[in-house]
Amino acid sequence: MTFSPQGPTNDPTNDAPEPAIRRNAAKAAQAPRQRVSSGSVDGVAAWRRLLRVGRPRATRANALAAVLAIALGGAIAAQVQLTNERDLDQLSQSDLIRVLDDVSLRATRLDQQVRELEATRDRLKSGVGTSSEAIAQAQKRVDTLGILAGTLGAQGPGIVLTIRDPSRAVTGPIILDVMQELRDAGAEAIDIGGVRAVASTFIGDDNGTLTVDGVGIARPVVIKAIGDRKTLASAMSIPGGIVETVRQKGASASVAEQSTVKITSLHTPAPMTHAKPVP
Amino acid sequence: MIPVLGLVVGLALGLLLDPSVPVWLQPYLPIAVIAALDAVFGAVRAVLDGIFNDKVFVVSFLSNVVVAAFIVFLGDQLGVGAQLSTGVVVVLGIRIFSNVASIRRHLFKA
Structure with a gap:
């Protein structure tokens, strides 16, 4: 590379030993038009000279220049593509x-x-x-x-106690005893004659008609309880228990153990007016 | 006309054929391209200055390319390849700019 910081004289074609005018005389004679007219030109003349020089001529130098230009173009294209698809191993x-x-x-x-x-x-x-x-x-x-x-239906093993009482001798207290006994025996859900028995359930006796929570129940009285059926059944049948008491009143009571007792009657809880949960 | 046509043809060929640059040539190609561009602009300027010479153009073109490649090669061997490449590009860039400025003054009188 021939770089010298001297401005106009440093271009690569300038380092010719002689300017173009004093070029090889034979060559100039062979192709007079190939010669570039001497001297610096400006403006329109410069454009004209550029066009004239660029005109295709069948000389070796022109062919060489064309080849070099093609090579340069190809190299630029190749380099551009190379740069675009550069991989790690070329960095x-x-x-x-x-x-x-x-x-x-x-x-x-x-x-x-x-x-x-x-x-x-x-x-x-x-x-x-x-x-x-x-x-x-x-x-x-x-x-x-x-x-x-009592707000949900329940099912499970339990007993069904049926009290047949044609003489209406079974009164409220006996039913209350039944309920108490069943609770003592661990009954989890109790249904008396189609009425769900819960904590607030009361048993009444209205002129011989049994009422549970104020609802009259038909005879024979059917009491369903869900819990451990053996315990419930034995709690009913023990000597001095419900069955015996009922029998003494002249009625009959039968206990049936069932593997699945279904209680579908529901209790509607009354809204609490006084009691509030302790936070 | 010829150089411009040649450049266009070369670009088209390079894009169409997609030549794979040999690995040993890859570090030198970019610098060589810049050097060749410098030679081309120098040639145009020489034409306008009235001192253009075909032979000088060809020789300067080739010597530019070779010297640029050699400098990069030397830089790589000395372990300062990147810095030297940057330096070469800067120098060639300055030359290209000054040549283009001269061409512009000739063609546009400005």
Whole structure:
């Protein structure tokens, strides 16, 4: 490369030993028009000269120039494409270091992101676990309380006690005893003549008609209880128990153990006017 | 006309044929291209200055390319390839700019 900081004289074609005018005389004679007219030109003349020089001429130098131009064009295109499809193995060391830096930086950032997202996921997962667990527990509690309060139907093993009493000798206190005995024996749900018996249930006697929670019940009285059927049955039949008491009154009572007793009667709870839950 | 046509033809060929540059040539090609461009602009300027010479153009073109490639090669061997390439590009860029400025003054009188 021939670089000298001297302005106009430093262009590569200028380092010719002689200017074009004093060129090889033979060559000039062969192709007079090939000669570029001497001297610096400006404006229109410059354009004209550029066109004239660029005109195709069948000389060796012109062919060489064309070849070089083609080579230059091809090289530019190839280099551009090479740069576009540059792969890692063609990068210089500093480029590779920069790429590596970039990649490791991004990897660190992504790692951190992964950790954050995993933490979030775990939190959400455990949150879902506890809340679903809590929902299940709450549902269980609602079911239990619903059965105890009589707001839900219930089914399960239990007994059906039928009291046949043509002489209407069985009165309210006896039914109350039955209910008490069943509760003592662990009955979880009790139905007396189609009325659900709950904590607030009262038994009445209205001119020989038994009433439960104010609702008259038909005879024979059918009492259904859900609980451990052996315990319930023995609680009814023990000596001095309900069955015997009823028999002494001149009525008959029978206890049937059943594997599935279904109680569908419901109790409508009265709204609490005084009692409030303790927070 | 011929150089411009040649450049266009070469570009088209390079794009169409998609030549794979040999690995040993890859570090030198970009610098060589810049050097060749410098020679081309110098030639145009020489035409307008009235001192153009075909032979000088061809020789300067080739020597520019070879010297540029050699400088890059030397820089790579000395371990300062990147810096030296940058330097060569800067120098060639300055030359191209000054040549273009001269051409512009000739053609547009400005």
